[in-house]
Amino acid sequence: MRYSIFSLARQALNYHKGWEKAWRSPELKPSYDAVIIGAGGHGLATAYYMAKEHGMTNIAVVEKGWLGGGNTGRNTTIIRSNYLQDASIAIYDLAHKLYADLSQEFNYNIMFSPRGLLMLCQTEHELRGFQRTAHANRIAGLECEMIDRQRVKELVPIINDRDDARYPILGAYYQASGGTARHDGVAWGYARGADQMGVDIIQNCEVTGLLRDGDQIVGVETTRGTINTKKVAVVTAGHTSHIMQMAGVSMPIESVCLQAMVSEPIKPVIDVVVMANTVHGYVSQSDKGELVIGGGADAYNNYAQRGSFASLEHTATALVETFPIISRLKMMRQWGGIVDMTGDRSPIISMTDVKGLYVNGGWGTGGFKSIPGSGFVFADTIANDRPHPIAEPFGLKRFVRGEFIDESVASGVAH
Amino acid sequence: MTGKPYRLPDDSGAGRLLDRSKPLSFTFDGKKMTGYAGDTLASAVMANGRRVMGRSFKYHRPRGLITMGSEEPNALVGVGTGSRREPNLRATQVELFDGMTSVSQNRWPSLDFDVGIINNHMSRLFPSGFYYKTFMWPKTFWHKVYEPVIRNAAGLGVAPDGVDPDSYEQVHVHCDVLVVGGGVAGLAAAQAAAANGKRVMICDETPRLGGIADISNELIDGKSQLDWVREQAASLTAADNVHVMTRATVIGHYHHNYLMIFERLTDHNPALAAAGAPRHRLWKVRAGKVILASGASERTMTFANNDRPGVMLSSAARTLVERYGVAPGLMGLIFANNDDAYITALSLKRSGVGIARIVDVRENPQSEIITAAQDAGIETMFGHAVAGVETSAGGKQIDAVKIAPYVKGRGRVVNEITVPADFIAVSGGWNPVAHLWCHNGGKLQWDDTLACFKPKSHDDDIAIVGSANGTMDLAGCLKEGYAAGEKAGGKARLKKPRVVVRKQAPVEPMWFSPATGKYNEGNKHFIDLQNDVTAADLELAQREGYESVEHTKRYTTLGMATDQGKNSNVPGMGIIAEATGKAVPEVGTTTFRPPYTPFSFGAIAGTQRGKLFHVIRRTAVYDWHTSQTSVMEPVGDWRRPYCYPQGGESQQDAINREILNVRNNVGILDASTLGKIEIKGPDAGEFLNRMYTNMFAGLKTGKCRYGLMMNEMGFLMDDGVTAKLADDHYLMHTTSGGADRIAAWLEEWLQTEWYDLKVYVTPVTEQWSQFAIAGPNARKVLEKLGSDIDLSHEALPFMAMATGDIAGFPVRLFRISFSGELSFEVATPANYGQDLWDKILEAGKEFGIAPYGTEALHVLRAEKGFIVVGDETDGTVTPHDVGMSWAVSKKKPDYIGKRSLEQAFLTEPGRKQLVGLATTDPNEVLPDGAPAVESGKLTGHVTSSYWSPTLKRSIAMALVKNGSERMGEKISFPLADKVIEAEIVDPVFYDKEGARQNV
């Protein structure tokens, strides 16, 4: 059923009784050409592109809970591609470009909003780091620019631009095409798209085992039965180690709690997305009027989806200093998501030593913005059983070779 | 009934909290109004005849208050002006003070006439999730056209202007037992817990203890509950092991019984804030045990247009009358499915408020209180439900209530009657306030009898008592309170009160009252009042497959409003259950995240704002620096002078002057921030061998050596000069930013890996002021100051050190140089630092001494091709990459990072290597980070780039692919507006032989 203002009007006459299900609730079949574990954004995007680009429609996406209920529904919805390293630029730029057309492609409004994103420069060191990134991005063809304090103030009128601030605003790195999208909409859009092409999305189906025959993956055990398949893709952000261990594969990953919070809704005060790396916080205002605030991760392994007040406090304190009006606003809700942190803080999109077992995880704090690109190259990797060129640098073998993709070098963090 | 005064007369007996001798004046939406001391803003506005206090989020429908406290979803207001304005306060919670300025929200141009109401008239086009289905064409219109309109219409209150003038603070407290909630159960728990001397805290969100004791009718020990509460409150506040707090909300329960209490100190009396008292205080409490006595909150019931001003909870109506002497209206109707509403009926009747009748969905309920109501002459109507309301004045005024026989599950209404009334007090049962129970993982379970979720299990040392635990009778609340208190504080010898147990008729859940006409069509049955989520929206979500309760919530925004589902979660799940034919627990369970109620970010920041936001570390000469220059540079947490412009000089001119002065005369630099670590023990040499890439074993006492440190991944992490003080004793210098990190790094290796090594490490950075005196005249300056150290090149050659005395100051003197000039670094205890600095400047005057800042330092070192860790390196760079293979020992069997240096990628040919760059145009200074591009690919970047006044040309260093083998090649750096060409050269630009420093 196509969505449009006309279909809305038609349905309104009938008190909206004619709407069909956004996706099916199919029964699990005993075998599939491929099984994707995890119906988050990345897993659903992978299924969508496997069906769309590679004609693989006899596939299942199995999900422990409800689709889009993990980190896809818990992030701060920021989209940007202004990374430093070539490998990162490639995948985030692909994602960014795909994002721009998703609403029309899905016939489902994901509310992609390129409202502009700026990363503040608050120390000379940070300024130099972003200058380097700016040059690298320009060479890569991204439209980004360094802007001065005056321009920052114009874009973010509520910013503390005092000279005597502890961390004065020296400028910012601005990506006008960066922005946000509606996180649930992305998951639901991919789900609807994949479902329409015949992909079975099986919710409330927890994976309890991965079956191997020697070096070959042969099936998945779930709470709803065993599935025979020769291809299994693990896309379970936050739980990658746990699932991979079922196939006897260890991962260079630790899972930690990343926190976020929102304020009560207020009338618009900030139109762009602002990231302040020196003081560790980022903020944007949602269409409902809430300030959406992202902060740091706890320093210890945690699967509780509840973080420490300390890391939240650190972020909120930084934002009160950076945006003084926040002081008299109120924090309405906080939450945590479990993210996979790899050794170099860059993701893993990889084949494994087990034939037919593929893994996509370790996105750390960058998962949401990469969903379309990640799904696209991972689908290609699975369909062709070889790494997509954009996925290749993110392979597991980089940890043996020492060929890390270290983005923290760009954020001005001295090692 | 807009415009009619609702204040009950003094002789009605109503209005317990009012002090009618103290009138207060205030404004609401610019209109001057009067209330009394003791009023809330909500009660005062109502007393002035105004029932509409806000507009809803999506449809802009007029709304009045519905609750009595912090869970209020409708009556949200802004209080204060300018930088003291606070949006989104619950009028039901705001204590009135004289001169208060308040405004309603989310309306334009006014509360009574809001153009946003157009949304209500077009609401059939805006079902839940409509925005996912439209606004997609043309492609750019979402961001450029639709979204800006939506954004401007959304949001609630208006943020304050500028910087908050008030202060905030935090306090860390430990206690044995924290009791949350000062109602009857909480007071009993606190009494018992404190009986044996345990440290007990009890706090309540409201300005007073007692919970709803004052609006309850049962007796404790034959006394009114209020009297009993007064006695308990007095005895607890008098006890020296109990801390009693009011206006204090526990907003979160975190790991290991860590709780946050949000205390409001001055909001009720701004004079206190003006006098300097902190506005809010966040208490960070580590409690041994926690007892939750957070009470229960009443549920509304769902009927058509159940959001109209005048529809309120039964408890809110009772509170208005009993505490504030305000009638909810002139003639009311009570709509209930449980006994509690009968207390309201009696209370209202007693105070002279008209009651048309009680409509009870239960078929034939029997209990003492029902009989009492009937005996008082109140008409009751069982087995019926309110089906809707008749309104006027654009929905702002209720004229009559539609009542129909109620049969569960039946879609159509028959035999409807209409009763005139202007308000409805609704009671749909009570939900335990178990939010804090859930914050750290406590589980809930569905209770069929009470029709609510109540606490089940928890991993922490936390108990929950009273109505928060689903125990809805007074005797049970007291019993659980005392029991939990004793469990936490030990057996208590307390006289426990007697309560006559009164039997109640059971509650009968009713999630949905059908309206006249076709089932649910065209009528709005509101579930989430603030977000305008209707029963139809929830059904639509089911129809479209957003079946999981989490999907439903996200699709419809149910429970996402500022009350965070306090009013809507359970009724919403009830509706979903009915719509899908499931039992409520099958639909899903509900959970709650912090905070319990929204609280100020100011309280989270506490004292840490402005100059206390983050520390600035100061060297002993800091005040002198800031008296000379305002150009300070953050280096880690330190602030260091960047340069010292004089008499209108530009920064660049100052830097050039400082550099040339070092090259030609002598300069002085405050290098106190450099990390200094003493390392001593029989294995100290071996330890250094393992920490540094290069060899330290052969170093002689009194000599210094430059060392490189890698992390275990083989990447550079720090560098510095280490001096050997004695056979088993070294002094290590680190980078300024690395001092603490490296000290911890050394300790970590000694404690966790190489604990067999006998080595002690003590950081001494803070002990010393250290100054670099650099330039051809450096020795002359020191000689003039006078020293017992032989300063000659022969006695103290380059890379030697000595201990002694200069100008009467105890010093350590190092012949080390980061500028390439003859250079001494002199260290003296920090408290003498300023005086030594002054004396050096004085003595150096005749030799042309001048201070130089960090930028001159950087240019001086770049001219010499010295790297700065963090500039030339970025965490992916090995010693080989920066041309320092000479400092990487091949002999030592092991040191940190050695093995990783052999990983494939780190040994690959063609890595980026450090080179110097000489731009073809010597006047062209490459920007930092400029990209080297070859055949369209990025093959390197500039790491440092400066104008060298010494060489009168630009110099730069860069990491370039295979750079060290490409000396003499030209390479281009395309910028946004031009291309800069440069020749790859040796990174040492000046005095390659090192002759100048070795004199």
Place this chain on the structure above:
Amino acid sequence: MSDPVFRGGLAGAKAIDGSISVSAIDDRGMIDLRGDIKDKKFVAATKKVLGISLPAQPRQSVNKGEVTALWLSPDQWLITCPRAKGAHLANGLQTALAGIHSLAVDVSDARSIIRLEGQGAKEVLMKGAPVDLLASEYTDGYVRRLRFAELAAMIHVVSSDPEIIDLYVFRSYAQYAWDWLAATSTKQSRLSLFANQSIASV
């Protein structure tokens, strides 16, 4: 040349007129001492120079005359004495400990000491330190390293009645700690805990 002019880390700090007395102490000598408390030679040598036995128990201090030894760690102590004696005592320790695995460093200038006096001193500290200062162990002579206002700090309870607590912070952080205390010890923000409460409203 004249004698070096002494200027402590809080020389420029403005006086605080608050709910308790806050003052800077800068006439103290301090030695950071590391060694093995199980090594009899170490124990004997230090006792000979200092005249006291080093406290072996966590968070204790030992005082005799002008010398106090504060426990920092199982193998680390801070020795305090009048400033004039600091260098002498440090030299004495270094000499006596020759050949014994140890490290004694004069750190008299590395820290600033802020003395808090008067009833409510603990409550002021509680606004910056996440430890249970009301616990009974915080009595005369008690020492604890802790986090105060995000800084590495140490407190020494000089006297519990009357309340006198010395707060040690590293020199470069001293001004920040002082400013923090000025902000949190105002008369308007005085905090009463567990006693001295007015009767709660009902």
Place this chain on the structure above:
Amino acid sequence: MLEIKCPVCGVVGEEGDFHGGGQAHITRPATDNPANISDEAQRDYLFMRHNPKGLHFERWRCDRGCGKWFHAARDTVTNEFKAYYSIRELPPVELMKAATGSWAEYFKDKMVTK
């Protein structure tokens, strides 16, 4: 915000007073065997981590207290600390037995020596 106890000095303090040091019981191959460490062994040492849901073993430092490192066993789901023990020791035997997944594998042949 965890509450942590240092087994060295006995102090009980807030998470912020301690420094988390990641997974415990990682053997540094180069210390014992500077030569002949395979690339894979070095990778395992640097990056491969047990990352269990449940009982986990990790390192902490009493950062603002006595400065000493120690070991702790913690449940990563409930965050309950099960034991604190010396930085030089393996966990108590009962906890080694309680370990699951790759930790159980790791402790399999280590329980006898304790």
